[in-house]
Amino acid sequence: MGSDGGPVIPNFGHGDSCVTGDHTFCWGWVQDHWGDTLGPALWQHVELTVIAVVIGFAIAFPLALLAHRYRRLEQPFGALSALVYTVPSLALFQILVPFTGITWTTVEIALVGYTLVILFPNIVTGLRSAPDEVIEAARGMGLTRLQVLMRVELPLALPAIVGGLRIAVVSTVAIATIAATLLPKGLGYPIFLALKEPTPFKTEIYSAGLLSIALAIGADLLLVALRRVTVPWTRAAR
Amino acid sequence: MSEAAEIVFDHVTKRYEGRVAAAVDDLSLEIPSGAFCVLVGPSGGGKTTALKMVNRLIPFDSGEIRIDGRNIEQLPLTELRRGIGYVIQQIGLFPHMTIGENIATVPRLLGWDKKRQRARSVELLELVGLDASDAARYPSQLSGGQRQRVGLARALAADPPLLLMDEPFGALDPITRHRLQTELRRLHRDVGKTIIFVTHDIDEAIQMGDRIAILREGGVLAQYDTPDAILAQPADDFVAKFIGEDRALRRLALRTVGEVPLRAPGIAFAVPDNWVASDTTVRNAVSLMLELRADELAVKDGERILGTFRLGDVSSLL
Numbered sequence: 001m002g003s004d005g006g007p008v009i010p011n012f013g014h015g016d017s018c019v020t021g022d023h024t025f026c027w028g029w030v031q032d033h034w035g036d037t038l039g040p041a042l043w044q045h046v047e048l049t050v051i052a053v054v055i056g057f058a059i060a061f062p063l064a065l066l067a068h069r070y071r072r073l074e075q076p077f078g079a080l081s082a083l084v085y086t087v088p089s090l091a092l093f094q095i096l097v098p099f100t101g102i103t104w105t106t107v108e109i110a111l112v113g114y115t116l117v118i119l120f121p122n123i124v125t126g127l128r129s130a131p132d133e134v135i136e137a138a139r140g141m142g143l144t145r146l147q148v149l150m151r152v153e154l155p156l157a158l159p160a161i162v163g164g165l166r167i168a169v170v171s172t173v174a175i176a177t178i179a180a181t182l183l184p185k186g187l188g189y190p191i192f193l194a195l196k197e198p199t200p201f202k203t204e205i206y207s208a209g210l211l212s213i214a215l216a217i218g219a220d221l222l223l224v225a226l227r228r229v230t231v232p233w234t235r236a237a238r
Numbered sequence: 239m240s241e242a243a244e245i246v247f248d249h250v251t252k253r254y255e256g257r258v259a260a261a262v263d264d265l266s267l268e269i270p271s272g273a274f275c276v277l278v279g280p281s282g283g284g285k286t287t288a289l290k291m292v293n294r295l296i297p298f299d300s301g302e303i304r305i306d307g308r309n310i311e312q313l314p315l316t317e318l319r320r321g322i323g324y325v326i327q328q329i330g331l332f333p334h335m336t337i338g339e340n341i342a343t344v345p346r347l348l349g350w351d352k353k354r355q356r357a358r359s360v361e362l363l364e365l366v367g368l369d370a371s372d373a374a375r376y377p378s379q380l381s382g383g384q385r386q387r388v389g390l391a392r393a394l395a396a397d398p399p400l401l402l403m404d405e406p407f408g409a410l411d412p413i414t415r416h417r418l419q420t421e422l423r424r425l426h427r428d429v430g431k432t433i434i435f436v437t438h439d440i441d442e443a444i445q446m447g448d449r450i451a452i453l454r455e456g457g458v459l460a461q462y463d464t465p466d467a468i469l470a471q472p473a474d475d476f477v478a479k480f481i482g483e484d485r486a487l488r489r490l491a492l493r494t495v496g497e498v499p500l501r502a503p504g505i506a507f508a509v510p511d512n513w514v515a516s517d518t519t520v521r522n523a524v525s526l527m528l529e530l531r532a533d534e535l536a537v538k539d540g541e542r543i544l545g546t547f548r549l550g551d552v553s554s555l556l
Contacts, residue, residue, distance in 0.1 A: 233376045
């Protein structure tokens with residue numbers, strides 16, 4: 001590549017006219033670099049997202065149960081998680097680096113923080129959505145507090161919980177692209193690399209961006225399907 | 239489980255925090271087993287509070303409530319509640335469960351097997367006038383009247399000896415309410431449970447109850463007696479006002495012409511239109527006489543003539 005002193009043209013694979021001319025979208029490049037760039041980046045992105053949402057849910061759920069049981073905890077929990085949201089994600093990574101280094105952990109801590117802000121209030125709202133008379137009837141029939149939670153409040157909270165998961169997943173897919181500013185991981189990284197070039201290669205930016213959008217939509221559809229399975233009663237028409 | 243329970247309120251008092259007047263003030267009441275007892279009164283009379291004390295949804299300050307001689311505060315809470323059917327105005331069906339699952343709530347808590355739960359749900363659907371196929375539907379698919387039928391079925395599921403009903407028909411339209419009132423009377427005769435029924439509607443109280451407890455503001459028991467005795471002799475001005483000035487007519491509505499002494503057949507035979515069936519209330523018979531400008535009516539049981547009912551004899555019934 002350009003060692004003979006000629007013009008330096010980055011070698012994007014085939015080096016066909018589409019790539020060398022930096023046309024809008026080169027399908028050939030996508031095929032060539034699926035194996036070494038896009039595929040792994042997509043997989044890393046899925047990992048980043050799934051880990052963040054799973055850990056976020058694992059933290060938000062018990063906190064929401066506590067806030068539901070002891071109402072005066074809701075305000076402080078809510079305020080704390082909202083505080084995280086006010087910090088710009090780029091800055092949050094940098095704030096964490098001195099403590100956790102330039103690591104996967106740093107990225108996940110930031111992503112988990114954002115999922116908390118979405119999941120916690122949604123789960124709390126869901127748990128509160130059982131109408132008073134339904135709770136009264138349940139208690140009057142002799143359900144214990146735990147049975148009211150397990151058999152009444154939680155099932156009725158499912159639509160709100162799945163709704164929260166949908167927002168959390170979609171926004172995490174988007175925010176996770178910024179992880180590339182710290183680590184060579186995820187769909188943000190190809191975009192990040194391309195942008196560093198004096199003339200950013202369009203196909204690389206578009207293909208990674210489109211994959212990120214497709215991932216968000218795909219995950220959302222999956223959760224919509226989950227909702228249909230778990231809450232059959234909301235579909236029952238008169 | 240016993241067929242029907244006897245409930246005793248023994249000097250029960252409840253005061254809500256921050257309020258001067260008691261919600262329930264030294265209430266003593268004996269409800270015999272199998273009775274249909276209506277708690278009635280204006281708002282602030284503590285009738286709902288008194289009802290919810292029985293299944294301990296509301297704690298009380300002093301006194302004692304006994305079910306079949308057992309102090310409710312010494313019974314395990316869940317056991318107490320699972321042994322009492324509970325029906326409320328807003329019904330409170332579980333929206334995420336089918337009708338069948340709703341009805342089987344207490345049987346499930348009691349650990350009945352699935353087959354027995356299902357069989358019981360179907361049996362109860364039929365008892366309350368719904369279709370067995372409704373078991374698979376969700377509450378949102380039913381009308382208000384149908385939902386309250388399910389509420390009643392759910393309360394009866396584990397065959398409890400006592401039913402608590404808090405204005406169960408208050409949110410229904412008049413036609414549906416009347417139909418359910420009639421059916422609940424029939425159901426009470428058939429299943430023989432003790433029922434404590436709260437309403438603010440004195441008409442409903444007189445129609446439904448075989449005993450009526452009238453509570454006045456501050457949770458004081460004003461009178462506790464049969465509907466007929468309360469209409470005949472209101473304990474004080476408050477009760478007299480509460481039951482209304484037409485109490486004589488209301489009393490006439492409590493009896494049918496088949497139940498009162500009749501005269502030997504007289505002139506009514508000559509006028510074939512002037513007759514009533516023996517299950518007509520005295521009140522309606524009097525109304526008919528006024529309308530027909532007749533002094534007497536023949537009373538028939540099917541084709542058989544039982545005797546003659548005379549307008550002049552009405553006052554002797556009061």
